[in-house]
Amino acid sequence: MKRVGTVVRVAQGLAIARTDDEDHPRMGETVVDESLDEVGRVVDVFGPVSRPYVAVSGDADPALLLGQTLYAR
Secondary structure (H helix, E strand, O other): OOOEEEEEEEEOOEEEEHHHHHHOOOOEEEOOOOOOOOEEEEEEEEEOOOOOEEEEEEOHHHHHHHEEEEEHH
Protein backbone atom coordinates (compact mmCIF):
# COMPACT_ATOMS: atom_id res chain seq x y z
CA MET A 1 0.00 0.00 0.00
CA LYS A 2 1.20 3.51 -0.81
CA ARG A 3 0.32 6.75 0.97
CA VAL A 4 -1.63 9.11 -1.30
CA GLY A 5 -1.80 12.14 0.99
CA THR A 6 -4.14 14.11 3.22
CA VAL A 7 -7.57 15.34 2.13
CA VAL A 8 -7.39 19.13 2.22
CA ARG A 9 -10.67 20.16 0.62
CA VAL A 10 -13.86 19.11 -1.15
CA ALA A 11 -14.66 20.44 -4.63
CA GLN A 12 -17.53 19.50 -6.94
CA GLY A 13 -18.27 16.33 -4.97
CA LEU A 14 -14.63 15.14 -5.01
CA ALA A 15 -12.18 14.72 -2.14
CA ILE A 16 -8.96 16.60 -2.97
CA ALA A 17 -5.81 15.17 -1.37
CA ARG A 18 -2.37 16.81 -1.37
CA THR A 19 0.42 14.32 -2.06
CA ASP A 20 3.68 14.28 -0.10
CA ASP A 21 5.96 14.25 -3.14
CA GLU A 22 5.93 13.74 -6.92
CA ASP A 23 5.24 10.01 -6.51
CA HIS A 24 1.44 9.80 -6.87
CA PRO A 25 -1.11 7.07 -7.67
CA ARG A 26 -2.29 6.52 -11.22
CA MET A 27 -5.73 7.37 -12.52
CA GLY A 28 -8.26 4.67 -11.69
CA GLU A 29 -6.38 3.30 -8.68
CA THR A 30 -8.45 2.31 -5.65
CA VAL A 31 -8.12 4.58 -2.62
CA VAL A 32 -8.66 3.45 1.00
CA ASP A 33 -8.68 5.21 4.35
CA GLU A 34 -6.61 4.37 7.45
CA SER A 35 -8.95 1.50 8.39
CA LEU A 36 -8.55 0.03 4.86
CA ASP A 37 -12.14 0.82 3.88
CA GLU A 38 -12.45 1.68 0.18
CA VAL A 39 -13.39 5.35 -0.27
CA GLY A 40 -13.15 5.71 -4.05
CA ARG A 41 -10.91 5.90 -7.09
CA VAL A 42 -8.43 8.46 -8.40
CA VAL A 43 -10.14 10.47 -11.16
CA ASP A 44 -7.61 13.27 -11.66
CA VAL A 45 -4.06 14.34 -10.81
CA PHE A 46 -3.31 18.05 -11.12
CA GLY A 47 -1.18 20.90 -9.81
CA PRO A 48 2.57 21.28 -9.39
CA VAL A 49 4.71 18.34 -10.48
CA SER A 50 6.71 18.37 -7.25
CA ARG A 51 3.63 17.88 -5.03
CA PRO A 52 0.41 17.39 -7.02
CA TYR A 53 -3.18 17.10 -5.85
CA VAL A 54 -5.25 13.95 -6.37
CA ALA A 55 -9.03 14.06 -6.90
CA VAL A 56 -10.89 11.05 -5.47
CA SER A 57 -14.44 10.14 -6.44
CA GLY A 58 -16.52 7.70 -4.42
CA ASP A 59 -19.96 6.91 -3.05
CA ALA A 60 -19.34 8.35 0.43
CA ASP A 61 -19.73 12.02 1.36
CA PRO A 62 -16.30 13.53 0.62
CA ALA A 63 -16.72 16.07 3.45
CA LEU A 64 -16.32 13.18 5.91
CA LEU A 65 -12.81 12.58 4.56
CA LEU A 66 -11.46 16.08 5.34
CA GLY A 67 -8.19 15.81 7.27
CA GLN A 68 -7.88 12.05 6.76
CA THR A 69 -4.87 10.34 5.25
CA LEU A 70 -5.64 8.22 2.18
CA TYR A 71 -3.74 5.29 0.72
CA ALA A 72 -3.65 3.62 -2.73
CA ARG A 73 -3.98 -0.12 -3.08
